[in-house]
Amino acid sequence: MQWTNKGSALLLAGALLALTGPLATAGTPGAPRGPRAVAEPAEGPDPIDFAVVVDQSKSLADKDLARETEAAGLLSQGEISERSRATVIGFGSSEKAGQSPVREVCALTVADAAGRERLSDCVQLLNKRDAARMGPGTDFPAAIRQAVTRLTQKSATGGAAAKAPAKYKVVFLLTDGKLDVSDSPEYGTDPVSRRSNGERRLTEELARARAAGVQIWPLGFGTEIDRAALTAMAEGGYRGTCSAVPGSAPHMRVVASSADLDKALQETFAAARCARISHGTAGKPPADLSVVIPPIATDGSLTVSKHDPKVRVTYFDPAGRKVPTRGEFDGSSFEVGGQDGPVEALRVKNPLPGRWRVHIEAPEGHRDREVVVRAIWQGMLRSDVTLDPASPRAGEQVTVAVRMQTRRGVTVTDPRQLAGLTVAAELRGAGFAPVTFRLADDGKAPDRRAGDVRFTGTLTVPAGATGDLALTTRMSAPGVTSDRRPLHARITQGTPLLTAGLAFDRATVHPGGTVRGTLDVTNNDAGPRALRLAVENLTPGAELTVSPATVTAPPGGSTRIPFTVTLGGGTPLGELGGRIAVVDTGDGDRVLDDDFLDVLVVAPPTWWDRWWKVVIGGAAVLAVVAALLIAQAMVRHRRRDLTGVTLELLGDGRVLDSLTVRRGQSVRGSFPFTVDDGGGAPPTLRRAREGSSSGAHVLRRTGTGQLLLRPRGGARVPLRQGEPVGLDAYELVVRGGGGGTGRGGRTDRARSDSGYDSDTDSGFGVGYGSGYGSGSGSGYGSGAGAGFRADDGFGPGFGADDDGSGFGTGDGSGSRTGEGSGSRAGDGSRSRTRTDREARVPWPRRFGRPRRSGRSGSGAGDPMTTDSGTGEGAGSGTSSGTGRSTGTGGTTAGDPDPNF
Helix, strand or coil: CCCCCHHHHHHHHHHHHHCCECCCCCCCCCCCCHHHCCCCCCCCCCCEEEEEEEECCCCCCHHHHHHHHHHHHHHHHCCECCCCEEEEEEECECCCCCCCCEEEEEEEEECCHHHHHHHHHHHHHHHCCCCCCCECCECHHHHHHHHHHHHCCCCCCCCHHHHCCCCEEEEEEEECCCCECCCCHHHCCCHHHHHHHHHHHHHHHHHHHHHHCEEEEEEEECCCCCHHHHHHHHHHCCCCCCCCCCCCCCCCEEECCHHHHHHHHHHHHHHHHCCEEEEEEEECCCEEEEEEECCCCCEEEEEEECCCCCCEEEEECCCCCECCCEEEECCEEEEEECCCCCEEEEEEECCCCEEEEEEEECCCCCCCCCEEEEEEEEEEEEEEEEEECCCCCCCCEEEEEEEEECCCCCECCCHHHHCCCEEEEEEEEECCCCEEEEEECCCCCCCCCCCCCCEEEEEECCCCCEEEEEEEEEEEECCEEECCCCEEEECCCCCCCEEEEEECCCEEECCCCEEEEEEEEEECCCCCEEEEEEEECCCCCCCEEEECCEEEECCCEEEEEEEEEEECCCCCCEEECCEEEEEEHHHCCEEEEEEECCEEECCCCCHHHHHHHHHHHHHHHHHHHHHHHHHHHHHHHHHHCCCCCEEEEEECCEEEEEEECCCCCCECCEEEEEEECCCCCCCEEEECCCCCHHHCEEEEECCCCCEEEECCCCCCEEECCCCCEEECCEEEEEECCCCCCCHHHCCCCCCCCCCEEEEEEEEEEEEEEEEECCCEEEEEEEEEEEEEEEEECCCCCCCCCCCCCCEEEEECCCEEEEECCCCCCCCCCEEEECCCCHHHCCHHHHCCCCCCCCCEHHHCCCCCCCCCEEEEECCCCCEEECCCCCCCCCECCCCCCCCC
C-alpha cells in the first residue's frame, strides 16, 4: 500500500467537515388561517450525520503533515449545520498487543457553535502518530464498523439532534491503498486466511451499514487504488439517496494527485448532500476572484483555499457592496470562519444571486500560492400550490398547479434555473391510502403553457376520502429541494350550495398600480352568504389591497362581482408571488376557489421611457436641418471661393499684369489686392497682406456667385467676367474661377479604355514685340494656335494649353514685315505628348471626379515664350528679331490633374 498521500486524506477529511453546512437556517412563514393551515417548513437544509474516515500511517511525509494541519483548519472553520453531527476517525491495523485498528479522534458531535470549537480542537490529534497504538495495515472492516456504530447511536446530550434525528447518514472513506490485514492476528493464523476473512468481514460490515441506512462514499487517491474494492464498498452500503437526481447515489471516485483533492472533495460532498458546486476563479494575491451564486440558492458558502494564513479576504456582493463578515445585511445573514487559517469560508443565508467578488491581499513573501474560490449552495424552494376545485368531493377529479419561490419570496420564472427538475405530489387523508402523481410543465393538458415554470397535474380523489386532505409536493433537481409544506383542504359532502370562481388574468403593472379581476358566485342557499377575498403566501415586502375585501352573494342565483387588487408603492419588482382566494366566512373560512397572482411588477416609466420617441424624432429632424444648413453653408462657401480667378490689369487696351487667386487666399469670399505702379516700373498686381485690406482694393464674390469690386475708398460695383471696369488709371478684367468649382477651374477629363488621356487647348492672344536687324523696330501682331496633349490615364480629355506662336509687324531701318516669337500668358499652338504608367494617376481621379469648368487662357501657360523668325523689309538685307507678346482671351477645358 502507498502511504505518501495520507496527509492529502487528512486535508480531505477536514474539508468534508468544513463543507457540511447549515448552509443556514430558513425563515418561518407566518401561521396560516383555518383549514388552510400550512405546516412550518424545516429550517435550512436537511441535517446529516457523517463520519470522515481517514487511512493513516506513521510514514506520512512532512508535506502530508502540513495538509493535515490545513484539514484541521477546514474542520474548525468550515460550514456545518447546527442540526448535523460529525465524527472523525483514523484507521490502520492491529498487529500486536496494545494496538487498535481505529482511533476516534473526534466523537460524534453536534455541530452547533460549541461543537464546532470541539471539532476544531480534536481534529488536531490526527497529527500525533503512535505506532504503539496503531499498526501500518489497512483494516477497512474495522473502520466501517466504527463509523456505522457512531452514526447510529443516539445523542447523549439531548437537544435538537436528539429530538429530530438526521435523515441521512454518510461515511466518507479516504484511502490511498487496498485491504491489508495480512499481519492482523484477529483475522486468522496466516496471510491467506487473514485476507479471506478480511474480505468476508468487510461484506458483513457493508450489509450492516445498508441495514442501518448508512451510505459509503469511498474517495481514493494515488496509484495503488483497488477500484473494484472501492466500487464494492459504495454499492454495498445503503443505496437510498437524498433525491432522484442522477449522481446522488453513493459511488466511488479516484483522483490522480493531491492537486485534485479540493475539487474532488467538494463535488463528492455536494453529490452526497444534494447540493451544488459553483467553481470560481483562481489567482495569486493581490487579485480579484469571482464565483456565481444562482437565483435559486437559498443557502450557500463561499470557500477560499488560501493555503497561507497571511492572505486576507474581502467579500463583495453582486451589487458591488462590501458585505460584513458577521451579522445581517440586506436580507442576508453572514458568518465568516478561518480568517487566521489556511482555508476561509463565508457562510451566507439567503444570498443575493449573481457574481460575487472575492478580493485577496497578502504581504510580500506570501504571494506565491494560488488561491481558489468556490461556492457550495443549495436551494430549498417553497411550493405555492392551488387545488381546483378547492374543496373537492370524493371521486372528483382535481387539478393541482405548483410554482416555486425562494426564501426571499422571489417566484422562479426562468426554466433554465430548474433544468432537470421533477415534481411530484402526494395526497393524504382519512379513508384512503396515500396517492402519488406527477406534475409537469410540458404544455400538455392540463398544463396551460410549456416553460412557464408552473407544474400541473390531475388526480381523482379516492372514493373513500372523508374529512381533511393534505397535499404535499416534492421537487428534485441538482442542488434543489422542497420545503414539503402541505396544502390542507376539506372534502365537500353532497352538492354544494355555494360555489365561486375567480378570474384573474396576467398583468404587468408598476408599484402603486391596479389589477382587475372578477368573482363569479352561485348561491343556491335560502339566504345571502358573506364572502371574503384574501391574499395568501404573498411575496415578502409586497403591499396589496383587495377592494372590496368582503362581498355578499344574494340567494337564489348567480352574481358577477368585479374587484381590484392595488399594489403599494413599496412592492418589490419582479414576479409577484402568492394567491388570491375567496373564502366562505359562514363555513369556517372554507376556501371556495383560489388562483395565482399572475402579476409582473416593473419599474414605473421614466421621463425617457415616455418621451424617447419624441426626443429621437426631434433629434433626427434637427440633424437633418443641421445637415441641410451645413450643406447650404458649404455650397455658399464654394460659391464665394475665388480660387482660380485671374485679375488682369489693362492699360491702353494692353494687359499690363495678371494675378491668379490661389487656394486659401480667398477668405470669406474676399481677395484684397493692390496695384504697385510707383518708381516708373510697370504696374504690378499684388495680393494685399492680411490686416491691410482697408488700404487695398477688394474683389468679393457673394453667396449667389456674383462678383463685386470695392476700389480702395470707393463703393462696391458689380463685375462680369471678361468685361473691364475702371480701377484708378487702369482697367481691371476678371476671368475664370468658375465660382470656386475645382482646382484650376478645370473640368474632369473624359475617359476611355485606351490608357491615355489627352487635353486639347486652343486660344487667341494679342502681343507686343520688338525686333532687331540692320535696324531696330517694333511691331504689333496677333497670333493663334492650337495644341494637343496626351497623358497616361483612364481615358482621353480635352482642354486648352498654354503655348503658342505670335505674329507681328514692325518697322526697322525700313518698312518690313517680319515674324517673331512672343512671350505671353495665353494660349497658342503647342503639341506635347506624355505617357506615364497608369499607377501615377491617383485612383480616385482615374475613375472621375465631378466635372469642373476650365481655367481662363490668360492664366494657362508659360509666361515667357521665345520664338525666332525672319523679317522682310523695304530696306536692304535680312534681319532677325525677337518679340514679346501677352496673349488674352483663351478658354480651356481639361483635367485638373496636377501630375501632368
